[in-house]
Each structure stands twice: as C-alpha cells, then as structure tokens.
Amino acid sequence: MDLSGLKNATPNKQMFKRVAALLFSILIIVVSYMFITKASKDASDVVEVLRVKPSDGIPAYVVITEPMIEKYNIIKKEYTEDMLLSEDVESVKGKLSAYYLRGNSVLYKDQLLDEKPQKNxxxxxxxxxxxxxxxxxxxxxxxxxxxxxxxxxxxxxxxxxxxxxxxxxxxxxxxxxxxxxxxxxxxxxxxxxxxxxxxxxxxxxxxxxxxxxxxxxxxxxxxxxxxxxxxxxxxxxxxxxxxxxxxxxxxxxxxxxxxxxxxxxxxxxxxxxxxxxxxxxxxxxxxxxxxxx
Structure with missing residues (x-):
C-alpha cells in the first residue's frame, strides 16, 4: 500500500470549522451547567426573615402583634444585616411601627420603635x-x-x-x-x-x-x-x-x-x-x- 499520499494530505477548511464548532458547543454546555448549578444552589440557600402579613400594611405607631407578621424565605444573597430574622419574632412583638409599613414587605430593624415618639x-x-x-x-x-x-x-x-x-x-x-x-x-x-x-x-x-x-x-x-x-x-x-x-x-x-x-x-x-x-x-x-x- 502506498502511504505517501496520506503524509502529504492536509486538513481542509471544513474540518477546522467542524472542530471549532464542536469545541464551542462543549464550552457552552460546560458554562451553562456551571451557571445552572450555581443558580440551583443559590435558590436552595435561603434565609428565613420576617415580613408584614396584612395586605393593606401596618399604620404608623401600631403595636406589632404575632398575627401581623409572618416568616418568609428569601435568597441568601438578597439578605442584608438590617433585616429581621424569623428567630427575632419574640423581640419584635410589642414594639411599635415607626411609620406606615407596606403589606408583604420584609421587616427591617429601623422600622420598629420601643416607644411612641413625643410630639414636639x-x-x-x-x-x-x-x-x-x-x-x-x-x-x-x-x-x-x-x-x-x-x-x-x-x-x-x-x-x-x-x-x-x-x-x-x-x-x-x-x-x-x-x-x-x-x-x-x-x-x-x-x-x-x-x-x-x-x-x-x-x-x-x-x-x-x-x-x-x-x-x-x-x-x-x-x-x-x-x-x-x-x-x-x-x-x-x-x-x-x-x-x-x-x-x-x-x-x-x-x-x-x-x-x-x-x-x-x-x-x-x-x-x-x-x-x-x-x-x-x-x-x-x-x-x-x-x-x-
């Protein structure tokens, strides 16, 4: 068998395109997998906070009672240290709303008062x-x-x-x-x-x-x-x-x-x-x- 012709053969442009397309597809699959895995991990990594339960909100200077608040899960990356955690529920009860609190909104530490402010x-x-x-x-x-x-x-x-x-x-x-x-x-x-x-x-x-x-x-x-x-x-x-x-x-x-x-x-x-x-x-x-x- 004469193999001298194979030694001189060179890949054509079509082959390069196919190899490049294959490598690019593999890269996209890997990146997508990593992104989906991270998103899935973030979605499952949650923090339980407190939020306003009444849909019409809580007026200013109202005593907070247990029926007014509920526990709510948020993604950990959305959590900030000024939010109130579900474990803080006992310390929240009996405090006053500093101003109107929108319904279904997360509770923050500076939204609550120990006592009603004095006028003037x-x-x-x-x-x-x-x-x-x-x-x-x-x-x-x-x-x-x-x-x-x-x-x-x-x-x-x-x-x-x-x-x-x-x-x-x-x-x-x-x-x-x-x-x-x-x-x-x-x-x-x-x-x-x-x-x-x-x-x-x-x-x-x-x-x-x-x-x-x-x-x-x-x-x-x-x-x-x-x-x-x-x-x-x-x-x-x-x-x-x-x-x-x-x-x-x-x-x-x-x-x-x-x-x-x-x-x-x-x-x-x-x-x-x-x-x-x-x-x-x-x-x-x-x-x-x-x-x-």
Missing amino acids: EWLYQVNEENEVLTLPYNFLEVGGDILMPGDRVRIRVSYEVEQKDAAGGNPNAIYSESTNTIKKTEVLFESIVVKDMLNASSHSIYEVYKEVQKLDEDKKQNVMKSKDFLKNIQPKALLLEGTSAQINNYAKYKGLNGNSFLITILSRKSSDVIIDQLPTLEKEVESWIGKED
Missing part, C-alpha cells in the same frame, strides 16, 4: 430656665422658604414715642421724626433660636413634615403635591427659645404704639437646623414646589 420633642430639650415665645411674622418678608427651625435670627423692634427728647437717651437708636412722635428702632434679640414654626392653623410645621414622612411612597407623593400640604407648610408664626430676660424685654415693647418687628437670618455656621434631619423629604418638596409656582 424639642420642647423636652428646652432649658428649664428658658421660655418659648410665639412671634407672628410674614414669611415673604423673612427669606421665604429659607428660614427653618433651628435657624438663629436677630430681631429689631420699631415703636413710636411722644416727642419729648430728640436724643432719646440711646446713642445707638435710629430716629425718624414726625409731627408729634418719633420712631425708635432698637435690637430686641441679638440672637435667638427658631425652635419651630406654626402654620395658619397654628399647627407645628415640623410635625407636618414628620407626619408626611410616615406615609408610604404613593400616598406621600399624592399628599405632597396637594394644595392643602402647600398651605400647611407656609409659616405664620415663629416659636423662639429665649431667656427670661429676653422674653421680659419683648413684653416691654409689645404693647407700645406703632410697634413692628424686623427679623433677619443669621449664619447657620453654628446652628442646628432641624429640617436637615429630613433631607430627602425637603428635596422632594423643593422639586415640585417650583413646578407648582
């Missing part, structure tokens, strides 16, 4: 020697929506007195003379803290923000776009924390004829603005208030 909690932090003063004001004249609880302000008072002494005994006072009276302007509060603000219904604006924050996202958006909410966050009065001496000084000028108060905002460098605790809500409000205007 800042009042409990006021120095016992200090007092809180309510001062009406026009928000359009004092920085619009810039002024927030926690800001420091300076307040000047202008008032009329009978024209007896043009000098007035105060070299720092500013005078504006009229026929029978002169008008004086003096600094009433050099620096005083705005603890909260009241709307036209005499309700705390900070509490209005907090109540809205408790709602689920859908309700929150609907409420925040309503005209009632816009109206309720427009302040008509300031709640100021001052010393007895400052409040006495205010009382002295309050009953004078023709009195008016000028309020200016001081630097926030050393202020603790309360509304900064609700940054997300504040940004949402700012985004659509501009559109509403």
Whole structure:
C-alpha cells in the first residue's frame, strides 16, 4: 500500500470549522451547567426573615402583634444585616411601627420603635430656665422658604414715642421724626433660636413634615403635591427659645404704639437646623414646589 499520499494530505477548511464548532458547543454546555448549578444552589440557600402579613400594611405607631407578621424565605444573597430574622419574632412583638409599613414587605430593624415618639420633642430639650415665645411674622418678608427651625435670627423692634427728647437717651437708636412722635428702632434679640414654626392653623410645621414622612411612597407623593400640604407648610408664626430676660424685654415693647418687628437670618455656621434631619423629604418638596409656582 502506498502511504505517501496520506503524509502529504492536509486538513481542509471544513474540518477546522467542524472542530471549532464542536469545541464551542462543549464550552457552552460546560458554562451553562456551571451557571445552572450555581443558580440551583443559590435558590436552595435561603434565609428565613420576617415580613408584614396584612395586605393593606401596618399604620404608623401600631403595636406589632404575632398575627401581623409572618416568616418568609428569601435568597441568601438578597439578605442584608438590617433585616429581621424569623428567630427575632419574640423581640419584635410589642414594639411599635415607626411609620406606615407596606403589606408583604420584609421587616427591617429601623422600622420598629420601643416607644411612641413625643410630639414636639424639642420642647423636652428646652432649658428649664428658658421660655418659648410665639412671634407672628410674614414669611415673604423673612427669606421665604429659607428660614427653618433651628435657624438663629436677630430681631429689631420699631415703636413710636411722644416727642419729648430728640436724643432719646440711646446713642445707638435710629430716629425718624414726625409731627408729634418719633420712631425708635432698637435690637430686641441679638440672637435667638427658631425652635419651630406654626402654620395658619397654628399647627407645628415640623410635625407636618414628620407626619408626611410616615406615609408610604404613593400616598406621600399624592399628599405632597396637594394644595392643602402647600398651605400647611407656609409659616405664620415663629416659636423662639429665649431667656427670661429676653422674653421680659419683648413684653416691654409689645404693647407700645406703632410697634413692628424686623427679623433677619443669621449664619447657620453654628446652628442646628432641624429640617436637615429630613433631607430627602425637603428635596422632594423643593422639586415640585417650583413646578407648582
């Protein structure tokens, strides 16, 4: 047999294509097998957590009872350390929901409270020697929506007195003379803290923000776009924390004829603005208030 022709034979292009297709198919099968095996392992590797059982959810500040929660399996890779495990069920019972909890949603540690928060909690932090003063004001004249609880302000008072002494005994006072009276302007509060603000219904604006924050996202958006909410966050009065001496000084000028108060905002460098605790809500409000205007 003559084998010399076989020695000189070379594989054709068709053979290379078949070998390449075969190797590629084997690679796909191996990769697919590894992927399916891993997915199957992940699906069977689960963690048992707690979730809200009622389909309509749990309202804010409601005591959590056993019928309100149920055990639920989630894939381990979806588990985060702030979730509540099924083994935590005894510690969860008796606690309060911090805000509205959506039905069938997983429970997180920061969604539960040991006790109901106090309304106007800042009042409990006021120095016992200090007092809180309510001062009406026009928000359009004092920085619009810039002024927030926690800001420091300076307040000047202008008032009329009978024209007896043009000098007035105060070299720092500013005078504006009229026929029978002169008008004086003096600094009433050099620096005083705005603890909260009241709307036209005499309700705390900070509490209005907090109540809205408790709602689920859908309700929150609907409420925040309503005209009632816009109206309720427009302040008509300031709640100021001052010393007895400052409040006495205010009382002295309050009953004078023709009195008016000028309020200016001081630097926030050393202020603790309360509304900064609700940054997300504040940004949402700012985004659509501009559109509403």
